[in-house]
Amino acid sequence: MSLRVHLPGLELKNPVMPASGCFSFGKEYAQFYDLDTLGAVIMKAATKEPRLGNKTPRVAETSSGMLNAIGLQNPGVDKIINGEMPFLNGYALPKIANIAGSSPEEYTETAKKMSPHVQALELNISCPNVKEGGIQFGTDPHLASNVVRQVKKVSEVPVYVKLSPNVTDIREMAVACEQAGADGLSMINTITGMQILKERRRPLLHNQTGGLSGPAIKPVAIRMIYEVYPYVSIPIIGMGGIGSAEDVLEFLLAGASAVAVGTANFHNPFVMPEIIADLPGVLRNYGFSSVEEAIGGAHY
Amino acid sequence: MQTYDMKVVNHREISECTYEITLQTDVFFPAEPGQFVHILVDPPHQLRRPLSLASSSGGEITVVYKTFGEGTRTLTNKKRGDTVNVLGPLGNGFTLPEQEKVMLVGGGVGVPPLLWLAKELHKDGKKVSAVLGFKSVNQVFYRREMEEYAEVTVVTDDGSSGEKGLVTKWLDPEADVYYACGPNPMLKALEAQLAIPGYNSMEERMGCAIGACFACTVETTDDGYVNVCKDGPVFPKGRVKLP
Numbered sequence: 062m063s064l065r066v067h068l069p070g071l072e073l074k075n076p077v078m079p080a081s082g083c084f085s086f087g088k089e090y091a092q093f094y095d096l097d098t099l100g101a102v103i104m105k106a107a108t109k110e111p112r113l114g115n116k117t118p119r120v121a122e123t124s125s126g127m128l129n130a131i132g133l134q135n136p137g138v139d140k141i142i143n144g145e146m147p148f149l150n151g152y153a154l155p156k157i158a159n160i161a162g163s164s165p166e167e168y169t170e171t172a173k174k175m176s177p178h179v180q181a182l183e184l185n186i187s188c189p190n191v192k193e194g195g196i197q198f199g200t201d202p203h204l205a206s207n208v209v210r211q212v213k214k215v216s217e218v219p220v221y222v223k224l225s226p227n228v229t230d231i232r233e234m235a236v237a238c239e240q241a242g243a244d245g246l247s248m249i250n251t252i253t254g255m256q257i258l259k260e261r262r263r264p265l266l267h268n269q270t271g272g273l274s275g276p277a278i279k280p281v282a283i284r285m286i287y288e289v290y291p292y293v294s295i296p297i298i299g300m301g302g303i304g305s306a307e308d309v310l311e312f313l314l315a316g317a318s319a320v321a322v323g324t325a326n327f328h329n330p331f332v333m334p335e336i337i338a339d340l341p342g343v344l345r346n347y348g349f350s351s352v353e354e355a356i357g358g359a360h361y
Numbered sequence: 362m363q364t365y366d367m368k369v370v371n372h373r374e375i376s377e378c379t380y381e382i383t384l385q386t387d388v389f390f391p392a393e394p395g396q397f398v399h400i401l402v403d404p405p406h407q408l409r410r411p412l413s414l415a416s417s418s419g420g421e422i423t424v425v426y427k428t429f430g431e432g433t434r435t436l437t438n439k440k441r442g443d444t445v446n447v448l449g450p451l452g453n454g455f456t457l458p459e460q461e462k463v464m465l466v467g468g469g470v471g472v473p474p475l476l477w478l479a480k481e482l483h484k485d486g487k488k489v490s491a492v493l494g495f496k497s498v499n500q501v502f503y504r505r506e507m508e509e510y511a512e513v514t515v516v517t518d519d520g521s522s523g524e525k526g527l528v529t530k531w532l533d534p535e536a537d538v539y540y541a542c543g544p545n546p547m548l549k550a551l552e553a554q555l556a557i558p559g560y561n562s563m564e565e566r567m568g569c570a571i572g573a574c575f576a577c578t579v580e581t582t583d584d585g586y587v588n589v590c591k592d593g594p595v596f597p598k599g600r601v602k603l604p
Contacts (some may be wrong), residue, residue: 085573091590092362092571113586117604118566120576125405129568134586272547275407305390327569328407330364330448 062341063351065188066100066319069244069257070181070219073100075337076352077309080300080323081106081159081183081223082131086145087152093330098337101155103321106185107175109167110159111137116267121256126275126302127324130252130268132168133161138171142178159223161185165211176217183298184212184243187225187250187294188272199225199250204235206243209241211248219244221298226252226281246322247298248289249282256328258273275324276302283315290357304332306339310347362571364401365390365447367422369439376427376495376502379470380437381415383423384385384445392417394477395454395562395595399570401446402432409448410436411567411590413542415473416480417450425473425502451570452594455540455560457481464536465491465511466528466551468543472503474562475542476510483510490514490533494543498522529554536543549603559598565589579604 065073078101079090087096087106096102112136121128136144138160149156158179162168172182186208187199198204205222212220222232222238226249235246251272258265262355282301289297299317303309304325312320325332340352368386375381392398392414397408410432412424428434439445455478463482465475472493482489489511495501498521507513514531515523524531528543529550541551542562551559568574572591579603581587593601 083569083574085575089569089571089573113580114575114578117576117578119578120408120566120568120574122406122408122430125407127407127568129574129576131575134578276405324407327409327574328401330362330569330571 062344063353064337064340066352068318071157073155075100075340076313077337077340078103078157078298078319078321079326079333080321081185083323083326086141087149087316090330093360094334095347096149096152097154098334099154100319100337101157101180101353102146102149103157103159103183104149104258105135106133106159106161107135107138107171108133108162108189109138109170110155111135111140119268121271122267123254123256123273123275126273126277128256128266128271128273129251130266130271138174142174146178155180157181157183157221159183159185161188165208168208169206169211169215170340172212173215176215181219181220181221181244182216183247184209184220184222185212185250187223187227190238190247196225196227199230199234202233205234206241209238213300221245221247223247225250226278226285231285232289232292233247235293239293239295243295245296246289246293247300248286249278249301252278252281274302276304279304279308283303283311286312286315286317287359290360294334304328306336306343309336309340310343310355313352313355314357316357316360318356350361366444367447367452369441369443369445370421372439372441377499378428379425379500380428380503381423381425382436382439382445383421384447386418386420390417390420390422390450392422392450393454394481395474396450396452397594398422398447398449399451399567400424400436401448402435402511403438406432406435408432408568409450409570411570413474413562413594414477422447425470427470448570452590453592455562455595457485457488458538460538462488462535462537463490463583464533464539465489466494466532466539466541466543466547467491468494468528468547469496469500471541471543471547471562472507475540476503476506478540479507479510490536492516492528492531492533494528495522496545545603552598552603560595561598561601561603562595563589563593563601
């Protein structure tokens with residue numbers, strides 16, 4: 062049973078990686094298992110300058126999911142390269158850097174610095190939790206094309222674009238990114254939501270809105286990947302509520318070539334190694350002899 | 362670090378909407394006073410619940426929680442013999458004091474970690490006083506338990522049990538160090554009022570509880586933002602800009 066997947070810049074021994082923002086830079090989860098068990102790692106978002114993020118409360122639980130409004134807290138690209146990456150470099154697995162910004166220049170500056178240290182970039186044009194965190198680039202195809210084109214010019218490695226689900230037609234965004242030179246897509250980022258604290262008659266999160274993640278958004282992610290798959294020829298890394306090997310297969314069938322696991326890590330810190338261990342059996346049960354065979358299987 | 366499937370050996374309501382649950386595993390659970398555990402609640406709940414340890418010995422732990430929302434209400438359904446998955450022990454516990462006269466100040470569900478601390482301090486021969494604040498008589502718990510190790514003053518907002526008012530009105534003037542756990546306004550008032558050194562054990566909504574998700578951030582006076590889960594939950598007085 063082969064779990065291998067070949068993607069631009071990434072030779073994955075299996076298709077499972079942590080979603081950006083849920084895994085920091087790996088140190089914490091390395092206390093639970095060998096990170097080289099994973100197919101790759103997607104690091105927490107990096108910005109040109111350090112960011113403090115939003116005030117707390119930053120998380121709230123919802124029905125079968127959670128809202129978060131961290132707000133891209135990170136020590137800035139330089140400190141990430143010098144302070145956080147040496148630990149990850151002790152592992153052989155492919156590294157993907159998620160980069161965010163408020164202007165094309167900020168994206169290109171960060172990309173230029175980061176790309177020599179990783180195997181791929183994930184362009185975060187979809188963080189819903191900061192006014193200037195890229196969401197404006199993620200909801201306007203023209204702005205998206207422009208930032209993708211500029212980052213492609215400076216990046217030494219393939220560029221994946223993380224799409225926002227907070228749009229009317231995600232195909233339009235996907236196609237615009239592909240035409241601008243994107244090497245792959247990550248879908249989906251969180252869905253904007255809100256929870257009201259009844260006792261206080263106020264939104265619970267200090268940021269008021271947050272990004273919804275977890276099993277609650279899985280059908281939305283599946284639908285969007287299924288919609289985009291026939292319209293693009295670049296690979297899709299799928300994410301949104303994945304918590305089991307059965308979920309992984311569903312994403313593969315919808316059209317994802319690899320997957321990222323986010324919220325489920327908080328529920329069960331061992332979830333990714335467990336999914337990887339379960340995946341061969343699940344693929345076999347549904348009549349597949351490799352991961353690659355299952356990709357896009359729901360379309361044929 | 363690992364997770365433990367623990368058996369419920371005791372689960373009871375100890376005051377209004379406040380539950381004490383005792384869990385057991387076959388192996389040694391290496392916890393210290395002031396540390397917490399991250400407890401898995403049955404589906405559809407996605408997030409664990411961070412709860413301070415009221416005691417831990419061998420493989421048996423006790424935590425106390427209040428039913429604030431659906432997750433904690435779901436937890437009340439756990440019966441003796443059921444299994445609960447526990448991640449921990451987590452965070453940094455209390456640093457034991459050099460000083461001899463120690464005051465513990467607890468507000469509501471902030472009391473449990475102080476009970477374990479009181480036991481340790483008592484063992485060390487310290488003179489321990491405890492000021493325990495609750496909303497009203499229905500909410501009071503762990504008074505008798507605490508009296509085994511400390512000189513206890515119970516304070517209620519409405520005076521229905523013990524003294525009336527806020528804990529800050531009934532502090533021990535003799536103490537030369539304090540340990541506090543409770544709502545942030547209480548911790549803030551204590552910092553402002555007391556000249557002696559002290560420690561705050563903080564509470565915050567958490568995601569991962571291991572320092573990876575940055576949900577439980579607080580601002581420090583000397584080192585930018587830190588995480589309550591990994592850098593706390595116990596911080597020396599003055600270290601954190603209390604929200």
